[in-house]
Amino acid sequence: MSALLDGFFEECGELLESVFEGLSALEADGGDQEAVNAVFRAVHSIKGGAGAFGLEALVAFSHVLENALDAFRSGAAQIGSKEVQLLYEAGDHLSDLVERAARGQVSGGEMPDLHRALEGICGAVDQEEDAGLDFQPLTLDILPLEPEPAAGFDIVFRPHATLFENGHEPALMLRELGELGAIDVVADLSALPTLDAGLAKTPVLGWQIGLESDCHRAQIAEVFEFAEGLCDLEIIARDAEGLKVEDPVTQSDIDRPEVVERAPARETIRVDLARVDRLINIVGELVISEAMLRQAMTEIPVAKYGPIEAAMGQFRQLSGQLQESVLAIRAQPVKGLFQRMSRIVREAAREAGKEARLVTHGSATEVDRTVVERLVDPLTHMIRNAVDHGLEDSDRRQASGKASTGTVTLSAVHRSGRVVIELQDDGGGIDRERVRQIAIDKGLVGESDELSDAEIDNLLFRPGFSTRSEVSNLSGRGVGMDVVKSEIQALGGRVSIHSEFGVGTTVTISLPLTLAVMEGMVVETAGEILVVPTTALRETFKASNAPLHALGAGGHVLNRRDGLVPVFDLGSALGFRTAPGEYGDHSLLLVETEAGRRVAFAVDRIRDQREVVIKGLQQNYQEIPGVAAATILGDGRIALIVDADQLAEPAVRGGAELYGGAGYVQ
Amino acid sequence: MTAKQILAVDDSRTMRNMLKQTLGEAGYEVSLAEDGVDGVERLRDLTPDLVITDINMPRMDGFRFIEEVRGLGRLRGVPILVLTTESDQALRNRARAAGATGWIVKPFDDGNLISAIRKVTVG
Structure with a gap:
């Protein structure tokens, strides 16, 4: 069970990725029907799995979210930017609940306001929905239990053609009835056509069944549960007044669902990371031994352009390709990382009372998995910094002729064997005079030191530097940009900052594609x-x-x-x-x-x-x-x-x- | 006696894993497919004794999938169970209209899964 549960949480991670991917598509185009469908499906799958494992808080919330999404999907509610924001919040909360569940916390962390807001979306449409809903109450389900068990039942069962078309086998129902008590089955052959009338086009057989049993009527109804509407059925309790089961309405006037085409998913297999790392290590050793062999060959006479040299050349090329391919196994797109950052932007903006949005470019860019993982903390910190220190508040932005919502742009691109990640904000830029003054106050530079703009900007990365006099709740969490820098460096990366006063700040991180x-x-x-x-x-x-x-x-x-x-x-x-x-x-x-x-x-x-x-x-x-x-x-x-x-x-x-x-x- | 074959179609990996494990332990031989398209593909060279399918799936949903299966002459009579949540009466009706034999209520456990299967399969 635990392996199944682990698998579920792993799948949840992927499903949440789809949720946020869909939401960012919705952010760009609120009418993107396929995006709504994709988000709905992902939430639905989370709910299904959560239900299977009894994770009730997760079921409850994903159910509400699913209903809201269904309202958008059916067109009963419209998606505007406010709704997208609400869905983002819901997505964030869903991530939290998944995380809590993964930690074994079954309850807690509920957000009643969010719950209500989501319910508001589907609540507004519930009445209309109900009226149009093709809902046929299940007659058999609501049958009252017999006040006193009857001595037996007389059952008349006559299948329709649809019963057979739907893959039913009457013998199975008779068998199940037989488990309730002693049965006496008589086939009703009265409708059987005579030989010269040809083959029957519709079913002609029926059965009269006598059942000796003190079971409840509901138990008999259950036997025919799946056959409801696909047959004529009468269940009459013996020695008591029986109720005749109504003929349910056939369900022929139902719309066909729309089939949404989607590119087929790439085929994948799951491999234990330790195995991949072992492979990478071995290939690393192979590359080394290839180099050793090549070196050893320089010490023995080998015919130039001879077969040995040719084979060595090929060996070298192949081992290079092998190494590249093996490293590609560990590579993964930065998409997930970027999606996490979009949440950080929203949270940081909310806390700072600013308006901000995240725009990402190149999220398909692939980097070593470990690099991606270890970028989470530094990037989170940088994003918080960008929103907290970089962006101005709406009033100030409008005063300087900017859009009231600040934009943080996160991009990734491969450049000459490295991956370059750029974090750009369209805020006020670094106030160099202030930075310089603070650095002097803190004794990081001398009063008379001549500093270039770049040198001043890079003072932000110096240990013990913080530009805010009061430690802000957001970026001041005990880590400064110096920690960011050392973390990036630990990954073999470089980080630099570039700023234009009044226009914005860009932090550039350059990383190796692999740590190997x-x-x-x-x-x-x-x-x-x-x-x-x-x-x-x-x-x-x-x-x-x-x-x-x-x-x-x-x-x-x-x-x-x-x-x-x-x-x-x-x-x-x-x-x-x-x-x-x-x-x-x-x-x-x-x-x-x-x-x-x-x-x-x-x-x-x-x-x-x-x-x-x-x-x-x-x-x-x-x-x-x-x-x-x-x-x-x-x-x-x-x-x-x-x-x-x-x-x-x-x-x-x-x-x-x-x-x-x-x-x-x- | 050879084990009965079941094709289980669900886009959720967790569900597929659970179905595989639960049905496997009950002695069935289980094949898996990720959505309707995949399911139809699997049925090219598979004649299962039972098909279990989810409804909400990408590319081809459960309703369309059931119609496709019923459209294959070879599998016209195969029992098909849909996985639905308890409140989905409308979905059940639609599934039945498409040709479903019965349903399994989610979240399923060994009990309701096996009893639903027993209702529609011989043996």
Whole structure:
């Protein structure tokens, strides 16, 4: 039963997705009949399942919602923007109830106002509906029980053609009657045509049944429950006055339902995520061993363009394709994530007393499942921020000639092997003077610091920054944009903010498509091989050609057109060696952090740039400041993947010196 | 004796799972379809002893599906049970007009499911 229940909640998630998908279609076009149908069906399915598991709160609410939707569906009630909003609220509440039920909370969380509002929709039409309803009371159901059990019954049963057309078998009914008591069946052959009259077109047989039983009439009626209206039936209690059962009206004048065509659903199978991850791991290993093989081949003489080389080329191509296909299994569209955000916008707007709507683009864009899951929190926070801090209230918006409802736009697009998610609001934009002043007050920047617009905007991501003097109920929930940023970075992503005063603010998140592989620059330093993620990398050059200036004791800066960039020795930052006093043959990697801070790392040699399979260290070892993960290179050696952002932070570099010379990584 | 075959048509995965489990435990061999179109498709190479169908389904609903089944000469006499909620008298009437044999009241349990089946199948 528990597996069935789990399956139900899983299906509920999908059904709720359909609900919100339909609602956003209705938002665009209130007359979209197919959208109403789709929402109705989804709610109906939730109700059905909930009923099967006895989840009464869920049944009760989905029933009311279903009725309201039915009123819209039948055209008895009209859908306007107010109704769509109500349905959104209902959808949100339905999600809550599903969640509560999944947590095992059977009751609580009712919203009587919403209940009533929905009932208002169908209540307004109930009377008209009833009048037109093709409702035939079931005669057999309302028969009173016999005051005293009778000694027996005489039953006359004569099937109509429709009884047979509907797949009934009279013998089955006789059998069931026989279970009630001793029966005596006489076939009525009086209507049987004579041989020369040809074959009968209509049923000609009837039965007279004597039943010795002290059962109730209702029990006999139940035997013929399905046959009601498809036969002549008389049940006469013996030794008592019997009631003759009326001939029910045949149901021929009923409209055919409209068939709604829909694109066939894509065929899917359900696979345990752990199996997929195992597969991805194995393929990752395969890619590595392919690289090892390729490396080994460089050391043995192989005929150029020969069969071995050709086969190797094919192997490489296939393993690449295999990896891509396997990763695609974990990919899922951001649609569900975006739909959740639409609720956040509505709630945040309600709480802040503003008018706001969410517009989404590219919700079919696919990203790794884990990425999607881990985007929920940061995105929620950003959306709340956008509504709470970004959008102005209606009065202010109208005063500046904007629509009174603010728009938050969420879009996703694939761009050069990454997925870019953009969150845009058409609010007032960042008040840079205020941001700057707050940053100065909080000691994040100096009074005399010259800051570019971009640098000021990115101050929002600094820990301990909050622009509202009073902590607002909405965005001030103990997390700031700095947490958002670190969460995005933990996913291998970048986040940046761009704002135009009076016009709005755009936050851009760029994420890898998968967490399993990444593009990296393989470098050598202090006898170690390290990988620097190319996402942080801006430029590389030889130290001998670079305009380096000595600064203080052993320090260096790089003179760039747009300012001086500090130079650090990567090997010593990680504790492999003490920094060399001079950078002669070294290579320099210019790295830019998410905060816009630039640092040049000196390494002994740059090897090449390639895709590496990420192997987490946290599980196997522990978290190491300055090291993001590890990878296995083609020759089987393990290389650490550098966390350039962390290393560029003075605090971490200072900390790294604790390792100085200890050689904690051998 | 071979097990009786039942084709169960419902667009809700939960319902399909429940039908499959309950009927399977009762000794029936169960085939599943997701909607009317799928059901008609399944019936191309399947001659079940009983069909159970939901009403409200995408692409082809239960009423149309029943008519389609009755239209197939081979299955003209097959018993068809519809799944309805208790209050759906109008739906029952429509289903019967389309050719349904009987109904199973939702939410169903082993008891009412099996007794409805016993009412319309031989054996």
